[in-house]
Amino acid sequence: MKDYYVYILANGRNGTLYTGVTNDIQRRVSEHREEIDKGFTSRYGVKHLVWYEVHSEALTAIQREKNLKHWSRAWKIALIEEANPAWHDLYPGLF
Template identity: 50%
Template sequence: MPKEAYVYILFNKPFGVLYIGVTSDLIKRIYEHKNKITGGFSAKYNVDKLGYFETCGDIKAAITREKRLKGGSRKRKIELILSQNPTWRDLYYDLLS
């Protein structure tokens, strides 16, 4: 059975810089972003708050969805965040409880 995967959107502040990623371990991956473990874009721009995520059937589906989101408009990305998270809270802490 394929392992479940996730596509997610991080932000640094409401309506600020956005980052889209994919992972098979959402909690671990967001922890890595928060602690600047992997460096790169998210560390450089302090993009470490989980604003939106969705579950995909497997990693291949998640990568396909990630590409679609990255190809979409910034407006659409913000609409996705607002649909699940209108107050722009960091959803990472919801995952931990």
């Protein structure tokens, strides 16, 4: 059984946000942090994993990501702060 992750990265508290989906959160966040892909996250220094959730089905995770991308910034910040009020980087805790 494979897990799928919806995640939000930030470049700091209340900073620029990026929402994504993956089946390997450790690898994908590592790619963002190492700027493997020269895109949005590398351009804005978005490297801190501040929120994520796990899904057992790919389609559910993809739909959740699409929904979150349509949420207002205030709603995303509230979601992050509900689970991670200090905006700690959750990446080191994945191991």
